[in-house]
Amino acid sequence: MEEALTRQEILHSLYSMGVELPPATKLPDEALNSRLDDAIKSCQELPDILPSPASSTLRITSLGDWPSGRLKVAKAIDRANLGEVAQNSMLNPELQGSGVDVLGDLRYIVHGFADNWDQKMKAFFLNDPDDQQTLTIALRIVHIKRIDDSTPVLTVLYSTYTPEAVSLAEAWDDEQADPATGQPPTYMKTTLIQQKALLRILKFNSRYVPANFHPDRSALESDFKVSYIFPVGPLSFEALGKLNLDTGCAICGSRTVKKCSQCYSVGYCGPECQKQDWKNHKQSCVSVKGGTWRTIRVSSCLPGTSGMFASDMNQLASTRRPFGPMTQVDGTSPPPNIHGSRVFLIKLQFGSSHLYIYDRKKSMKCFFVKDNTNREVFDEFLVEMQRSPRVMHDGLKMYRWAKREGDWDLSVCLDKLPLETIRW
Structure with missing residues (x-):
């Protein structure tokens, strides 16, 4: 029995995590993996x-045991983001996954392990x-350690057992x-895809097991592998931005040579794929060339905040660390430019006297x-953000090229x- 995820199952798993690649992508298997x-x-x-660099092993023996009676493991192991909480659609551990949402199913399975451990199983x-x-x-769960009070x-x-090894499974x-x-x-x-996805995570996590770590096992477990299970949650804003970058031609996934000259929203490797996609794409193609472009002068920080420490918060931020790391604001250097002269997607968020602007990867923030030199242009943006019936997010946010x-x-x-489709 083949235990590894197939190419299509990898694409399906990535899609369920929020990573969208063309179904016919020509990215090599190595790149997909x-x-x-x-x-x-x-x-x-x-x-x-991880208490040490991600490339090193996890010295599990140096970690303390999870304190029984203090906080149930099933409660501590659940992960969510602010968007899930706001929509009251946080993972329901009582609902078993369907196989459609691979990431959601993994969260369900991991919660199930923890819940049963709390019940002494x-x-x-x-x-x-x-x-x-x-x-x-x-x-079999050998033991549960703590990386910190909530992890x-x-x-x-x-x-793994196949039908041919049923006697061994029954003995265990x-x-x-x-x-x-x-x-x-x-x-x-x-x-089957849920099992294979779990095996993929276990195989991945086994790299953090020290070579000299040998937990107690029975004779029937002599061939069992050892690994770790960490809390599993939705991908962060930064992770989605990185993983959705450079997805290639909309049809085949090859290197993008040109974007649609009308809307700039899709890229192609050449005219053949562009023609092939036109039947689907024409329904959503909007003429950006006929749009109204405004050039604005931006700044790296708000007036008076240079040198201060700040952090970002968004709907994909973890409920455990909603604000992320604090970084010092540099108001003297221009925003980095990873896009060159290419068109790219931005989000604009309204503040009392400013618009906060950033790209999908937050490489540019x-x-x-609003000041005396640009009041009319600033008000144009505000009117557009609140224009009916296109208003989004209560007129406080919008996406533009x-x-x-x-x-x-x-x-x-x-x-x-x-x-x-904007994965943001």
């Missing part, structure tokens, strides 16, 4: 939570909901039964401040809406 690894790292917040079988038993995962890490032993099942009650391991119904005209000048297409 690398992008999935980056997504796995980000959805577990590994660069932030530590052994699991994950198998097909239709009892086809094409693949079964046996997993548990599960050390697990796991193996008998071994893990509670000696006092005869209670067998917990059975979790999971689709700047302000358009822009291009750099110099270090401090930004040209913005004022009155044409981008019609692409």
